[in-house]
Amino acid sequence: MAERISLLIDNQTVSVPIGTLVVDAAKLVGIDIPVFCHHPKMEPVGMCRLCLVEIGRPVRDRTSGELVKDETGAVKVAFSGKLETSCTTQVSEGMVVKTTTPEVSEARNSMLEFLLTSHPLDCPICDKGGECPLQNLTLRYGPGISQFPYDDKKHLAKELPLGELIILDRERCIQCGRCVRFQHEIVDDPVLQFRARGRSMEIQTNSDPGFDSIFSGNTTDVCPVGALTTVDFRFGARPWELRQVASICTQCPVGCNITINLRREVKSGGGATIKRIMPRQNEQVNEIWICDKGRLGHHFVESERRLTQPLIRKDGELVPASWEEAYQLVEDQLRAENTRLVTLAGGRLANEDLFNLFQLTDSKRGKPVLYSQMAGGDLTAQIGLSAGSNLGEMGKGSVILVIASDLHQEAPIWWLRVKQAVKRGATLIVAGARPTRLEKYATHVLRYKYGEEAAVLAAFSHSSDVNNENRAAVEALSAAEDGVIFYGSDGLGLTGSEHLAKACARLIVDHKFYGRKNNGLIAVWDAANTQGAWDMGFRPDRNLKGTLREADLLLVAAADPAGDDPAFAKAVQEADFVVVFELFMTATAQLADVVFPVLAQPEREGSFTSGERRAQRFNRVIERRDGPRPDYEISGHIARLMGLNLEEKSPVLVMNQIASKVPAYSEVSYTTMSAVSPQWPIIGRADMYYGGTSYDNKEGLGVSLPSAADRGEELSLGALIFTDSPAETSAGLRLIPVTALYDRGQMLQDTIQLALRLAPQALLMHPVTAAVYGVQDGEMVQVSTSQWEMEYSILVNDSLPEDVALVTRSNGLPVQAPIFVQIQRQRKGEGD
Amino acid sequence: MLKGLFTTLKMALEKPVTIQYPEHKRPVSTRFKGRHTLKRYDNGLEKCIGCSLCSAACPADAIFVEAAENSDEVRYSPGERYASTYEINMIRCIFCGYCQDACPTEAIVLGDQYELSFRDRFTSIYTKEALLEAVPDGVQTTPQKTLPNQFNRSVPVMENPKD
Numbered sequence: 005m006a007e008r009i010s011l012l013i014d015n016q017t018v019s020v021p022i023g024t025l026v027v028d029a030a031k032l033v034g035i036d037i038p039v040f041c042h043h044p045k046m047e048p049v050g051m052c053r054l055c056l057v058e059i060g061r062p063v064r065d066r067t068s069g070e071l072v073k074d075e076t077g078a079v080k081v082a083f084s085g086k087l088e089t090s091c092t093t094q095v096s097e098g099m100v101v102k103t104t105t106p107e108v109s110e111a112r113n114s115m116l117e118f119l120l121t122s123h124p125l126d127c128p129i130c131d132k133g134g135e136c137p138l139q140n141l142t143l144r145y146g147p148g149i150s151q152f153p154y155d156d157k158k159h160l161a162k163e164l165p166l167g168e169l170i171i172l173d174r175e176r177c178i179q180c181g182r183c184v185r186f187q188h189e190i191v192d193d194p195v196l197q198f199r200a201r202g203r204s205m206e207i208q209t210n211s212d213p214g215f216d217s218i219f220s221g222n223t224t225d226v227c228p229v230g231a232l233t234t235v236d237f238r239f240g241a242r243p244w245e246l247r248q249v250a251s252i253c254t255q256c257p258v259g260c261n262i263t264i265n266l267r268r269e270v271k272s273g274g275g276a277t278i279k280r281i282m283p284r285q286n287e288q289v290n291e292i293w294i295c296d297k298g299r300l301g302h303h304f305v306e307s308e309r310r311l312t313q314p315l316i317r318k319d320g321e322l323v324p325a326s327w328e329e330a331y332q333l334v335e336d337q338l339r340a341e342n343t344r345l346v347t348l349a350g351g352r353l354a355n356e357d358l359f360n361l362f363q364l365t366d367s368k369r370g371k372p373v374l375y376s377q378m379a380g381g382d383l384t385a386q387i388g389l390s391a392g393s394n395l396g397e398m399g400k401g402s403v404i405l406v407i408a409s410d411l412h413q414e415a416p417i418w419w420l421r422v423k424q425a426v427k428r429g430a431t432l433i434v435a436g437a438r439p440t441r442l443e444k445y446a447t448h449v450l451r452y453k454y455g456e457e458a459a460v461l462a463a464f465s466h467s468s469d470v471n472n473e474n475r476a477a478v479e480a481l482s483a484a485e486d487g488v489i490f491y492g493s494d495g496l497g498l499t500g501s502e503h504l505a506k507a508c509a510r511l512i513v514d515h516k517f518y519g520r521k522n523n524g525l526i527a528v529w530d531a532a533n534t535q536g537a538w539d540m541g542f543r544p545d546r547n548l549k550g551t552l553r554e555a556d557l558l559l560v561a562a563a564d565p566a567g568d569d570p571a572f573a574k575a576v577q578e579a580d581f582v583v584v585f586e587l588f589m590t591a592t593a594q595l596a597d598v599v600f601p602v603l604a605q606p607e608r609e610g611s612f613t614s615g616e617r618r619a620q621r622f623n624r625v626i627e628r629r630d631g632p633r634p635d636y637e638i639s640g641h642i643a644r645l646m647g648l649n650l651e652e653k654s655p656v657l658v659m660n661q662i663a664s665k666v667p668a669y670s671e672v673s674y675t676t677m678s679a680v681s682p683q684w685p686i687i688g689r690a691d692m693y694y695g696g697t698s699y700d701n702k703e704g705l706g707v708s709l710p711s712a713a714d715r716g717e718e719l720s721l722g723a724l725i726f727t728d729s730p731a732e733t734s735a736g737l738r739l740i741p742v743t744a745l746y747d748r749g750q751m752l753q754d755t756i757q758l759a760l761r762l763a764p765q766a767l768l769m770h771p772v773t774a775a776v777y778g779v780q781d782g783e784m785v786q787v788s789t790s791q792w793e794m795e796y797s798i799l800v801n802d803s804l805p806e807d808v809a810l811v812t813r814s815n816g817l818p819v820q821a822p823i824f825v826q827i828q829r830q831r832k833g834e835g836d
Numbered sequence: 837m838l839k840g841l842f843t844t845l846k847m848a849l850e851k852p853v854t855i856q857y858p859e860h861k862r863p864v865s866t867r868f869k870g871r872h873t874l875k876r877y878d879n880g881l882e883k884c885i886g887c888s889l890c891s892a893a894c895p896a897d898a899i900f901v902e903a904a905e906n907s908d909e910v911r912y913s914p915g916e917r918y919a920s921t922y923e924i925n926m927i928r929c930i931f932c933g934y935c936q937d938a939c940p941t942e943a944i945v946l947g948d949q950y951e952l953s954f955r956d957r958f959t960s961i962y963t964k965e966a967l968l969e970a971v972p973d974g975v976q977t978t979p980q981k982t983l984p985n986q987f988n989r990s991v992p993v994m995e996n997p998k999d
Contacts, residue, residue: 126991128885128941128990128991129885129886129903129915129991133887161985161988162915162916239903239916239917240903241888245888245891269902270902
């Protein structure tokens with residue numbers, strides 16, 4: 005523990021660690037020192053001069069070094085002649101700080117008056133009006149009138165789009181530099197800068213497309229005025245009209261805590277509409293940040309494409325039916341003798357849905373299948389990240405190994421947290437087949453060829469035959485006290501993922517990186533609740549096609565196999581009776597015999613288990629629409645018709661059943677998931693000037709699940725060996741699936757704001773590979789396998805490995821695992 | 837008795853106090869607070885910028901505003917923002933005039949109209965179309981097509997009160 009220092013702020017004694025800034029020390033004891041440029045997550049700059057205070061330091065005798073005392077015996081304190089900026093001054097022993105003297109008030113008053121000379125005061129139309137630190141601090145500390153002529157205000161064009169997502173109003177900007185510093189220091193996307201000086205200083209972006217950062221929305225939160233606004237919320241509502249409901253982001257396995265802002269609108273018939281998504285503080289998960297996908301990706305909820313009533317197949321057509329009819333049909337199928345039941349569930353479902361579906365399937369001796377291309381959930385449940393771990397605490401002495409994952413695209417907030425751990429002194433080893441954004445911060449970079457993931461990890465066990473670069477990484481891993489391994493699905497199908505997960509688990513076991521805080525294995529899952537699905541009993545299936553084909557009764561929930569791969573579509577067609585739980589009319593739903601419309605995540609309650617294995621609850625944000633029902637209710641009702649004792653009324657009751665059946669969840673309930681504890685920095689509505697407009701967390705930090713190792717259970721990890729799946733060889737070009745943040749999945753289709761940022765629909769290849777196949781950059785080609793044939797374009801990039809082509813998942817081509825394809829140039833003159 | 841009859845006679849010859857409503861209407865005082873009107877500038881643009889401050893000031897929660905963005909092609913009001921929906925529920929309204937006080941552009945004014953009657957709750961909700969005053973003669977109604985940078989200020993430049 006760092007050495008502590010005590011000082012006196014406004015006659016209150018404060019004890020804080022050495023190195024703390026005066027402004028933060030004051031905040032700790034509830035004394036507000038107004039700031040604009042200071043942010044507790046960023047380095048101090050002292051630009052706004054609003055935090056001026058009187059600071060006195062004890063006087064020491066120059067010769068003896070003793071503290072000088074006055075007549076009464078008290079230590080003599082000398083105040084400097086001028087006010088000091090409390091945001092750049094670190095505390096020192098015996099310091100005396102005065103924040104309420106007339107001089108301080110006068111200084112604040114003048115600073116605010118001066119800032120307002122070039123502020124347009126268009127609060128009535130400003131999106132920040134009502135939650136604006138400038139507005140609040142002016143009311144509290146500022147002058148009522150200005151001595152400066154109103155006509156001298158600078159006038160610039162109001163709207164200056166920095167990109168298609170963020171709009172800048174230069175008049176409102178008070179040049180605090182928080183956005184610039186956020187982009188430079190925190191997310192290392194230095195796309196914003198100041199231009200010119202003095203009163204003409206402006207923010208500008210130097211990237212193409214403008215403001216090219218996946219974290220850009222956070223700048224609107226830290227902006228202390230309405231200079232930066234998102235297109236999504238522009239003029240959407242006044243902040244005081246909004247209601248707040250806590251939720252969990254559904255877009256990736258990080259499980260960012262969010263607060264959804266709503267208000268009643270005409271377009272929803274007087275019902276609540278989601279107006280914006282804001283980060284909710286959880287220092288152990290997402291701190292106070294979220295990525296733009298999470299911030300803008302909510303539009304699917306209000307999509308026109310949503311299903312509203314059950315459909316059943318009559319005379320070959322799907323026709324609307326009542327719930328009773330639909331339930332009856334499914335019940336009849338379930339009651340038939342020797343029904344081979346297969347349940348295919350996606351990681352988008354909540355724990356409660358998955359539990360009910362699993363129990364229903366299990367009671368019929370059916371096969372519960374997880375629709376995922378990643379393996380290893382059984383391993384993460386046993387030797388995964390231990391309870392109470394916090395990536396935000398990892399630093400010196402820790403090692404983080406990231407393999408086969410482009411964290412920046414797969415789980416942006418983890419990327420941020422790993423990067424920050426490196427800043428605090430952690431050792432980062434990145435192993436990848438292609439360069440990723442994370443490698444910039446890596447102490448050691450290991451490069452392998454796609455398909456040799458486990459082989460590269462094997463080096464860590466047999467340190468004898470490794471080259472020099474790898475030896476350093478191997479030694480770093482062996483020397484570390486704490487270790488976390490992230491593995492992803494970059495270029496891997498299910499088989500490859502199984503081998504990689506086992507190899508990672510072997511390393512964890514060999515180095516004893518489990519069963520202790522800040523140690524363990526983390527899978528960068530492909531969906532928000534894939535870990536929960538494993539915990540509830542679902543397992544992916546290597547022979548999914550065969551399993552689907554042989555099913556007598558196939559239940560598909562939150563998965564669209566037919567839409568993802570024509571081969572699966574054929575298999576689903578061969579299944580005898582298909583029941584689909586869906587939000588949208590997907591390709592699988594079109595093949596179904598019964599389609600149940602389900603509620604979207606913000607329309608219902610439930611819980612997700614994040615990749616760090618933190619069970620977190622989400623609330624019902626908007627009123628349940630008529631028609632659709634939640635998945636747990638539908639599956640629970642069917643189970644009850646079958647005579648099973650499952651809950652259908654409330655996810656709270658389902659969670660009680662989960663707690664009694666799944667050991668890791670024994671401590672989990674809706675009450676424990678809602679527990680909160682004080683967090684630093686202090687964020688919240690009353691402290692917007694300090695931490696920005698992110699929401700404070702009053703609704704629950706979630707429960708960090710203990711791994712089997714934490715619980716002291718005997719581990720059954722199976723044979724953990726370093727082998728890769730046998731390399732397939734075939735004629736043609738090897739396509740490698742990778743994950744991009746902005747893909748063309750169902751959930752992102754309604755977010756038109758991101759249309760320009762979607763991953764290119766192209767085969768990414770090295771120029772040499774392109775030359776081999778005789779194709780050029782930007783050209784359209786015919787891509788085909790024995791199953792399908794599609795048109796796709798080519799993008800050439802010389803940082804990629806040779807001999808393969810990369811393709812983004814959920815982006816048009818049905819590529820889940822590495823496959824071989826034929827590509828053919830299109831004949832000239834065609835299609836023009 | 838004669839005295840009484842005389843009074844009656846005197847009153848009968850005087851001008852009547854009552855007026856023949858609805859044929860005749862009594863003028864109201866200048867400070868009368870009747871039904872709201874949404875004002876326009878002389879050029880026909882709406883004064884309302886959809887800031888929702890009237891709604892925030894309203895003690896009866898009678899006002900509902902939704903805003904949207906202006907463009908030079910489709911312009912309703914000066915500046916970037918206009919009210920795409922503006923509704924006042926007249927049965928809720930208590931005619932206190934706080935909305936008028938809160939308005940930064942003097943767009944909403946409690947006028948001299950007092951004839952408010954409804955057959956059901958829905959007709960008591962006055963929409964923007966009902967509340968907006970007519971455009972001055974010879975001026976195009978909103979939305980207008982305007983020149984770039986002609987109307988880029990939402991709130992007119994404020995002046996200190998003259999009196």
